[in-house]
Amino acid sequence: MPFIAAGQQVTVRVPATSANLGPGYDSLGLALALHDTLTVETLDSDRLVFELRGEGADSLPQDASHLVVKAMNAAFERLGFRHAGLKITAENVNPHGRGLGSSASAVVAAVTAANALVPAEDRRGAEWILQLTSEMEGHPDNVAPAIFGGLALSWQDSDRYSSTCAAVVDSVIPVVAVPDFELSTEAARALLPASIGHHAAAMNSGRAALLIHALTQNPDFLLAGTEDYLHQSYRAEAMRPSASLIGALRKAGHAAVVSGAGPTVMVLANGEAEAADVLRFIAAFTAANTPDITWRVMKLAVDVEGAKVDLHRR
Template structure:
């Protein structure tokens, strides 16, 4: 996940030791109904990541919660890799690091766990650098979207609430809408994992024009239902682009 050439890496500044940063990032539900790769909702489930920069090259880990027994405890850990990539983009590198993480979101269960980890890492990196080069949240959105490949999970993890995201050329953008007070998410967590790669591989390369047209109408209806009239949530969540194609890999969800 290196973002710079070896020659450029040699000129990187080292972040100061003795810094302690803690961030709390929400789980997210994205691909909401017909909002494929565009609509994401922040949930009141939070992963907490704390980082302390150390002298020397030590990497220390204190991991608890979901996935703690299986996650790597070396530089291949997603948070560490992403911190390194974000620091490189900002012209910095780290020395030693102590990573403490309390994971609440199950991995591979549709709650955006990798997006939450990516956002947490980039936010940490942004706080570790000198104040005069510290980036804003739009920069965080851009880098996280590049790393994840799309903004639908990372946007609500960064900005909260209901995030409506799109790509404008090479730039990722998002607008945040306030969710109606009567909308209360209930999360049904499956007892098996499904990788994003597998889920995306089930999708066709093209769909009929009629399906695309129907989906655009339902996506607009879903935004209205989530923000103005929750009584329309059921028709607003009907999708023509991804749910049917993925049903064979998510039979309990499809039945529900």
């Protein structure tokens, strides 16, 4: 197996993502303008240098057990290459364990970087990156928007993952409220029932279809389109503060959902005026009802570019 040439450096910028968006369970994902940056340099000696700054710097490993290193090594192996050594610098702004696709961003950044570092004739396209990262994550709903940007509609046939992207209307403004507690995806999934009734499934499919229309054509339908019948109510007990905030926001007419597996709350606001209303509402509600919880509230934009690569050769 050939070695990757030493003296190369690649930087990958990857957006955070919000999966499900209410009724689009394991199928819809939105790229958000909140970016982690990964820089990888190939070395000529057998060593690993790992520098991690920002989110997770005090808690995540900075060695070969880190998800980025594991994903890069898996990608190199799939591409038929190996490396002598690596210097990895990660700049994280995406909160971990909060439902904003931090693990998907890490995997996408790592695989994209590995793919960029092999010789040009051996590189693979974005669809290859989608397959490998979906295998690693177990589903494509977060990795697809991280790769392609915008609104990603994803599905699976046997072991084949597919995704297509749609443009979100300019007036849609995501607002996220990130609490200071974590919830693992595994714990959230464990709360879901093994099956649901036909009526709930039919109701949910109608709302998912309406949500795509609302996001791409007419945001006036965002509140109705984000109504979920599959997962959010079952997960509420694991994130009561988030569930209470979502309920209050929706009662006030705002399209609030659980971001991914939670506990982050996301509102899809229609225009700057509603976004400002949402920011004021969240500040007042959390101050009155969850004074012991610190919320990081951000007005973001939809990321339309997905993973961006900058490769330098010496």
